[in-house]
Every structure is written in structure tokens, then in C-alpha cells.
Amino acid sequence: MIDHAHDLACVRDATERLLTAVAEVDNASLAEPSRLPGWSRGHVVAHLARNADALVNVLQGRPMYASAEVRDADIERDAPRPLDVQLADLRESGARFQAAGDAPADWTRTVELRNGVTDSASRVPFRRWAEVELHHVDLGIGYELEDLPDEFTEREIDFLAQRFSGRSDIPATRVTDGTHAWRTGRTADEPEVTVSGPAAQLLGWLAGRRDGGALKARGGTLPKLPPL
Known part of the structure; x- marks a missing residue:
């Protein structure tokens, strides 16, 4: 059985690891290519911030993104920002996700994600955990698949x-x-x-x-x- 409260705690820990790691890079490094084709490290960090807000939308019954075009445009807009702005956004959007997850809710309800995909609300924290962990690896800044928590690796x-x-x-x-x-x-x-x-x-x-x-x-x- 999915324990959403446990997964929210795991998201919090993973986000702290990510924030600590990203704080060690500089603006030039942030603009360099990530391991994802066509995306800089700035794109990855911007995506993680916007994904946190998108999953708040999901938990609160709104469309995850206004459209695929808006999603992509937001990432492109935010990718070139300097490190301090990226970090603040990543931290604040992560806090908004945690607050939405901590709010009283029916965790058995069905929610809608992108492209018509549906899932139990209780699985949304794990989905966010996967975003944070895998994209941390995608940054190519010293965090590898072998460094992922064993529980996460098995469940993913x-x-x-x-x-x-x-x-x-x-x-x-x-x-x-x-x-x-x-x-x-x-x-x-x-x-x-x-x-x-x-x-x-x-x-x-x-x-x-x-x-x-x-x-x-x-x-x-x-x-x-x-x-x-």
C-alpha cells in the first residue's frame, strides 16, 4: 500500500540533497549541457521547479499544465536564469508542493496528470520523488544512479x-x-x-x-x- 506521508518525507529529503548539490555549481556550469539531449542544466532545474507547481495543480484539481506548449515555453523562459534565482525558485516551488501534500485530502481519489493519464492521488508524491531523483542524476554533477536510495531504486x-x-x-x-x-x-x-x-x-x-x-x-x- 502506498504511504503518501512517507513519500512526501522522501521528496523533502531528495529535494534537500538536490538543493545542496546545485548550490555548489556556478552560472557557467548551469548553462552547460545536461545529460538530457537539448537541455542545459538550467533547463533541468527549471523543469523541476515547474513540475512541482504542476503537481500542486494536480493535487488541487486543476490541469497539470495549461498546455504542452505552455509547459515547454515556461521551461525555455526559466532555463537561462542565474543560479541564485534558480535555487530560490526550486526551493520555493518545492515548499509549495510539500504544503499541498500536507493539506488534509482524500488520498484515495483519482487525479489526472498529463496526456489524460490518471492515477491515485496517493501516488503523486512518489511521482515527484522520481522527478527529483532522476533529474538530479541527469544534471551530471556527481550524483549517479548508484547513489539513489535503495528503496527508491526498487520501487522505480x-x-x-x-x-x-x-x-x-x-x-x-x-x-x-x-x-x-x-x-x-x-x-x-x-x-x-x-x-x-x-x-x-x-x-x-x-x-x-x-x-x-x-x-x-x-x-x-x-x-x-x-x-x-
């Missing part, structure tokens, strides 16, 4: 395996780190392919952050995953 693998489950363009696949196992891809009685390796590498492959070269595939080749 589970989340992504479920996201790709039932996809006809992905063979039935068993994913395992040697301790835990997940199934994804086409529904079948027995998986066609078993993908194994360290949890951080599995997460990197599922999340599109690594090419899977460090993983082993038995029963077929490593499945090609669609972009998130």
Missing part, C-alpha cells in the same frame, strides 16, 4: 516495469537484480527474455538513462524500450 524499477507491461512491441521479459524480480512487456505464461544485472543498471535501462550494455540477456537479445 517496479513502476517502470508496470508501465511497459502489456506492450506488444516489447517481448515478455523477466527483470531481476538477483534478489528481486519483475515482469514486463507482452503478457505470456513464461518470459521470453530474462534481463539481469545490478539494480542501478536495470533502472538506468528502464528509465532510458543507460543503454543496458552492463546487463545480461538470456533467452534473446536485450529488448529495445520505447522512450518514456
Whole structure:
């Protein structure tokens, strides 16, 4: 069962780690490319701030973004800002998200995210946790997939395996780190392919952050995953 209060605390901790790390860079470094194609580090930080506000909208029953075009324009507008402005925005938007999460609410209700995707309100804090952790890695400033909390890594693998489950363009696949196992891809009685390796590498492959070269595939080749 999802514990939204626990996940809100994890978001708070992850945000503090992110703020501390970003405070160590300078304006020139912030303008350099991130690990996300076409985005500078400033784009990543701006996206994280705007995503916090977007998830406040979700929790309060408003559309997540006015439109895809407005979302993209806001990120482009905010990306070039100097470090002190970016940090203040990231901190203040994160605080707004925490306040919205702390407000009394029916956490069993269904909420709508982007592109018509729906989910339980109780899962919104975990979704924010994933944004903060993975984009911290995307900044390329010393925080790697191997540094992620074990709980987050296990749960995000589970989340992504479920996201790709039932996809006809992905063979039935068993994913395992040697301790835990997940199934994804086409529904079948027995998986066609078993993908194994360290949890951080599995997460990197599922999340599109690594090419899977460090993983082993038995029963077929490593499945090609669609972009998130």
C-alpha cells in the first residue's frame, strides 16, 4: 500500500540533497549541457521547479499544465536564469508542493496528470520523488544512479516495469537484480527474455538513462524500450 506521508518525507529529503548539490555549481556550469539531449542544466532545474507547481495543480484539481506548449515555453523562459534565482525558485516551488501534500485530502481519489493519464492521488508524491531523483542524476554533477536510495531504486524499477507491461512491441521479459524480480512487456505464461544485472543498471535501462550494455540477456537479445 502506498504511504503518501512517507513519500512526501522522501521528496523533502531528495529535494534537500538536490538543493545542496546545485548550490555548489556556478552560472557557467548551469548553462552547460545536461545529460538530457537539448537541455542545459538550467533547463533541468527549471523543469523541476515547474513540475512541482504542476503537481500542486494536480493535487488541487486543476490541469497539470495549461498546455504542452505552455509547459515547454515556461521551461525555455526559466532555463537561462542565474543560479541564485534558480535555487530560490526550486526551493520555493518545492515548499509549495510539500504544503499541498500536507493539506488534509482524500488520498484515495483519482487525479489526472498529463496526456489524460490518471492515477491515485496517493501516488503523486512518489511521482515527484522520481522527478527529483532522476533529474538530479541527469544534471551530471556527481550524483549517479548508484547513489539513489535503495528503496527508491526498487520501487522505480517496479513502476517502470508496470508501465511497459502489456506492450506488444516489447517481448515478455523477466527483470531481476538477483534478489528481486519483475515482469514486463507482452503478457505470456513464461518470459521470453530474462534481463539481469545490478539494480542501478536495470533502472538506468528502464528509465532510458543507460543503454543496458552492463546487463545480461538470456533467452534473446536485450529488448529495445520505447522512450518514456
